Amino acid sequence: xxxDTPARRRLRVFSRRRGVPSRARRRLGAxxxxxxxxxxxxxxxxxxxxxxxxxxxxxxxxTAQEGKQLYDNSCISCHGRDGQGVxxxxxxxxxxxxxxxxxxxxxxxxxxxxxxxxxxxxKPQFDKNQVKQLGQYIQELGGGPQLPAGExxxxxxxxxxxxxxxGELFRVNCTSCHGFxxxxxxxxxxxxAPALHDATPEEMYAAMLSGPQNMPVFGDNQLxxxxxxxxxxxxxxxxxxxxxxxxxxxxxxxxxxxxxxAIFLVGITLLxxxxxxxxxxx
Amino acid sequence: xxxxxxxxxxxxxxxxxxxxxxxxxxxxxxxxxxxNKVFPDHxxxxxxxxxxxxxxxxxxxxxxxxxxxxxxxxxxxxxxxxPALRGTEMSQAYASSLHLSFxxxxxxxxxxxxxxxxxxxxxxxxxxxxxxxxxxAYRKPREINWVIGMALFLLGFLAxxxxxxxxxxxxxxxxxxxxSAIMLSIPVVGTWVSASIFGGEFPxxxxxxRFYIAHVLLIPGGLLALISVHLGLVFKQKHTQWPGPMRTxxxxxxxxxxxxxxxxxxxxFMAVFGxxxxxxxxxxxxxxxxxxxxxxxxxxxxxxxxWYVMFMDGLVRLMPNWQIxxxxxxxxxxxxxxxxxxxxxxxxxxxxPWLEARKTGDKRIHNLLERPRDNPERTGIGxxxxxxxxxxxxxxxxxxxxxxxxxxLNAMTWGGRIGLIVLPALAYYLSVRICLGLQQHDRxxxxxxxxxxxIRRLPNGQFVEVHQPLGPVDDHGHPLPLEYGGWVVPKxxxxxxxxxxxxxxxxxxxxKPSEAPVSxxxxxxxxxxxxxxxxxxx
Numbered sequence: 001x002x003x004d005t006p007a008r009r010r011l012r013v014f015s016r017r018r019g020v021p022s023r024a025r026r027r028l029g030a031x032x033x034x035x036x037x038x039x040x041x042x043x044x045x046x047x048x049x050x051x052x053x054x055x056x057x058x059x060x061x062x063t064a065q066e067g068k069q070l071y072d073n074s075c076i077s078c079h080g081r082d083g084q085g086v087x088x089x090x091x092x093x094x095x096x097x098x099x100x101x102x103x104x105x106x107x108x109x110x111x112x113x114x115x116x117x118x119x120x121x122x123k124p125q126f127d128k129n130q131v132k133q134l135g136q137y138i139q140e141l142g143g144g145p146q147l148p149a150g151e152x153x154x155x156x157x158x159x160x161x162x163x164x165x166x167g168e169l170f171r172v173n174c175t176s177c178h179g180f181x182x183x184x185x186x187x188x189x190x191x192x193a194p195a196l197h198d199a200t201p202e203e204m205y206a207a208m209l210s211g212p213q214n215m216p217v218f219g220d221n222q223l224x225x226x227x228x229x230x231x232x233x234x235x236x237x238x239x240x241x242x243x244x245x246x247x248x249x250x251x252x253x254x255x256x257x258x259x260x261x262a263i264f265l266v267g268i269t270l271l272x273x274x275x276x277x278x279x280x281x282x
Numbered sequence: 283x284x285x286x287x288x289x290x291x292x293x294x295x296x297x298x299x300x301x302x303x304x305x306x307x308x309x310x311x312x313x314x315x316x317x318n319k320v321f322p323d324h325x326x327x328x329x330x331x332x333x334x335x336x337x338x339x340x341x342x343x344x345x346x347x348x349x350x351x352x353x354x355x356x357x358x359x360x361x362x363x364x365p366a367l368r369g370t371e372m373s374q375a376y377a378s379s380l381h382l383s384f385x386x387x388x389x390x391x392x393x394x395x396x397x398x399x400x401x402x403x404x405x406x407x408x409x410x411x412x413x414x415x416x417x418x419a420y421r422k423p424r425e426i427n428w429v430i431g432m433a434l435f436l437l438g439f440l441a442x443x444x445x446x447x448x449x450x451x452x453x454x455x456x457x458x459x460x461x462s463a464i465m466l467s468i469p470v471v472g473t474w475v476s477a478s479i480f481g482g483e484f485p486x487x488x489x490x491x492r493f494y495i496a497h498v499l500l501i502p503g504g505l506l507a508l509i510s511v512h513l514g515l516v517f518k519q520k521h522t523q524w525p526g527p528m529r530t531x532x533x534x535x536x537x538x539x540x541x542x543x544x545x546x547x548x549x550x551f552m553a554v555f556g557x558x559x560x561x562x563x564x565x566x567x568x569x570x571x572x573x574x575x576x577x578x579x580x581x582x583x584x585x586x587x588x589w590y591v592m593f594m595d596g597l598v599r600l601m602p603n604w605q606i607x608x609x610x611x612x613x614x615x616x617x618x619x620x621x622x623x624x625x626x627x628x629x630x631x632x633x634x635p636w637l638e639a640r641k642t643g644d645k646r647i648h649n650l651l652e653r654p655r656d657n658p659e660r661t662g663i664g665x666x667x668x669x670x671x672x673x674x675x676x677x678x679x680x681x682x683x684x685x686x687x688x689x690x691l692n693a694m695t696w697g698g699r700i701g702l703i704v705l706p707a708l709a710y711y712l713s714v715r716i717c718l719g720l721q722q723h724d725r726x727x728x729x730x731x732x733x734x735x736x737i738r739r740l741p742n743g744q745f746v747e748v749h750q751p752l753g754p755v756d757d758h759g760h761p762l763p764l765e766y767g768g769w770v771v772p773k774x775x776x777x778x779x780x781x782x783x784x785x786x787x788x789x790x791x792x793x794k795p796s797e798a799p800v801s802x803x804x805x806x807x808x809x810x811x812x813x814x815x816x817x818x819x820x
Contacts, residue, residue, distance in 0.1 A: 117690070156365075160365070160368075161368070161369055163365055163366045164365065164366055164367055164368050164369050164370055165369075166366075167366045167367060167370075167574065168370060168574070171452065171573075171574045171577075171580045171582075172577075172579060172580055175452075175580065175581070175582040175583070176580075176581050176582065176583060177583055178583065179582050179583045179584050180452060180453070180572045180573050180574075180582040180584075181569070181572055183584070184583075184685055185582075185583025185584050185681060185682075185685055186583070186681040186682070186684040186685035186691040187691065188690075188691055188692060189690050189691070189692050190688075190689075190690035190691070190692075190693075192684075192685050193583065234366060238366045239572075244566045244569065245383075245384070245390060245566075246390060246394055246565075246566025246567060246569055247394070247562075247563060247564045247565045247566040247567075248564050248565075249564055249565045249566065250566045250569070251565055251566065251567075253566075253569065253572065254584050254682050254686075255453065255568075255582075255584050255585065255586050255682075256568075256586040256587060256588045256589060256592070256679075257584065257586050257589075257592070257678075257679035257682045257683075258682075259401060259565075259567050259568070259588070259589070260401065260588065260589025260592065260675075260679075262561070262565055263398065263401040263402055263405050263561075263589065264405060266557075266561060266565070267398070267401070267402045267405065267557055267558075267561055268332075268402070268405050268406070268409060270557050270560075271332050271402075271406075271553065271554060271557055272325070272329075272409075274550065274553045274557075275325045275326075275328035275329065275331075275332075275550065276325045277788070278325070278328065278546050278549060278550050278553070279323055279324055279325035279327070279328060279546075280325070281546070
């Protein structure tokens with residue numbers, strides 16, 4: 001860039017009008033500006049940042065204290081002290097909320113057996129009460145989404161359209177991974193969307209709120225609490241009730257893949273034996 | 283005719299009737315030829331009949347379905363019996379499919395029978411084709427029937443796909459979307475092909491009506507015509523038969539059309555019908571109510587085509603993403619498996635009979651079949667083709683397999699890619715070796731006789747196994763070599779009469795078991811002469 005670009009000229013004009021300040025004055029000015037900027041940044045930070053750490057140990061309720069005990073015994077090795085996370089082992093739990101804890105621990109996914117693509121559901125290590133205590137601890141530690149109180153399945157007598165609306169929302173939001181029949185599906189590299197056959201309303205609500213494992217978060221601005229309840233209504237009252245009018249066996253509702261297996265294992269096998277029998281009659 | 287009494291002569295009635303018919307239509311000579319036509323009898327000759335009977339079931343159930351199905355894409359709000367879709371906007375086609383499933387008496391059963399019969403039709407075609415291939419039944423003079431058989435598979439493929447698309451549910455629409463993508467992938471003409479079939483941009487509002495007329499009229503018409511020619515040729519050229527005693531290349535040994543063969547076929551039709559009905563009653567198929575109406579934004583994991591299309595889907599899933607750019611144009615990777623692959627793998631096998639004849643220089647007429655082991659080369663190539671087909675088909679469902687067997691989906695894809703190349707070659711090698719081994723064993727038995735399981739020790743201490751020669755022996759007691767006939771060779775002593783024949787009967791014996799021959803010197807041990815073995819103390 002040459003010195004007579006319009007910008008440079010304007011700058012020169014600007015400074016000439018003010019006069020050249022002394023060196024000391026320039027330094028003082030720089031220091032003052034720096035201080036002001038720091039104060040502004042700090043002020044904005046303190047105004048907006050959550051003050052969770054300030055006086056955390058004293059505020060824990062009795063339930064959370066119990067939860068902390070459990071946490072320090074069973075979770076701390078991967079999630080670190082005060083849920084801050086350990087690199088390459090476990091993520092920070094600040095802000096995940098009790099919904100996340102109740103889903104992950106309540107379904108036995110946490111504590112994990114080993115590090116792998118995704119935690120498998122297994123027999124829960126903690127009872128319901130302990131899960132609540134752990135959830136309370138994590139909630140008080142960093143806040144986050146919580147399960148709402150009240151019934152999570154809509155009453156079809158009061159709200160008969162809930163099941164159809166829930167089905168519609170299910171197909172828009174959930175089937176791409178969990179499948180039309182809720183039988184689950186594969187994701188890349190060993191990850192998967194689990195089957196919904198034995199999911200309880202609380203688990204499903206917590207999963208939508210917290211987005212566990214590879215599931216996206218469906219926050220209340222994406223699916224309102226009512227819409228979440230409608231989806232749960234569809235899954236519990238339609239998919240889980242095993243309403244298969246088409247026969248005794250639903251072939252897992254996996255679609256044409258198991259139907260193809262069935263036509264060979266049942267249809268062709270039966271008929272080949274029949275043809276052996278018929279041709280053998282002489 | 284002689285006695286004109288008041289009472290009609292019942293015994294004479296059929297005779298007079300048949301005479302009347304013959305006087306009018308001159309039917310007795312062709313009918314006699316037809317009813318006396320001889321069909322060879324073997325279980326594997328009944329596999330094609332499964333396809334034929336499934337087709338009849340498809341026609342019968344299909345007619346029922348057309349009475350209630352409305353092939354219209356007009357949007358309507360569902361107000362039917364299924365609560366979980368009530369109030370949902372959907373096409374008339376989907377709404378009428380739901381009505382058919384839930385409100386028409388027996389409708390769901392008929393729909394399921396139709397779908398199961400379609401799967402069975404295609405499965406029977408493939409199994410029948412395997413029988414034809416591995417036994418060399420397609421050789422001269424039957425090459426054209428092989429080509430027609432392949433064409434029947436292709437038409438069945440189209441019939442299945444159009445039928446799959448008709449209910450306009452979520453799965454149908456996903457299939458149509460893929461079909462449209464496949465059409466679009468064709469260089470130069472792709473856009474026009476898709477636009478002319480869908481009547482504009484996918485999905486448009488015409489496709490269900492067009493597929494409907496193809497599914498209920500054009501394709502079944504084609505199938506019916508080809509099946510008639512197929513069976514007509516079997517009639518004209520006569521059925522092949524296995525080699526064996528009394529069977530030559532110029533005769534047919536078997537049962538007359540009437541009454542035995544016709545009765546058996548009638549019974550087998552009942553069995554096929556029963557099996558399809560059993561499947562339709564026990565196994566739920568294509569639960570369209572779960573899939574919801576088709577929306578372009580909705581898709582499900584584990585969206586698969588029916589099994590006979592799955593090999594193409596598998597090839598698409600295994601294809602690496604190699605996009606070819608030529609100037610401003612590009613050929614998407616989808617083109618290779620879905621258009622080139624499907625086209626090649628369904629039409630190239632049509633040329634096989636001539637390719638084989640050219641390679642072997644064999645221009646003779648063959649009415650006798652070959653056992654798979656007697657032509658290891660062909661069996662190897664067939665095993666290769668089927669392995670390829672099976673790997674591709676399994677890959678078409680690789681996401682379901684990955685999920686249910688806890689395998690990484692990426693591993694399934696790579697396993698499929700490697701398997702598609704390595705396993706057919708391995709299958710070829712293994713089946714050729716197995717064929718040669720089986721042949722070798724047959725030749726051994728012909729040369730040395732059946733193994734008796736009796737070991738004899740010679741005076742010099744050597745052990746030898748005693749063989750039962752199958753034919754005459756020379757002066758030293760060594761069997762004279764027997765000619766290899768390409769048919770079953772007895773391998774066990776009870777096949778050459780060492781044991782009485784097996785007692786007949788399916789669930790309980792229908793005949794008294796024959797008494798085992800008793801040697802006069804060694805009376806059989808009966809229960810009361812046995813002494814209880816005790817410790818000796820009382």
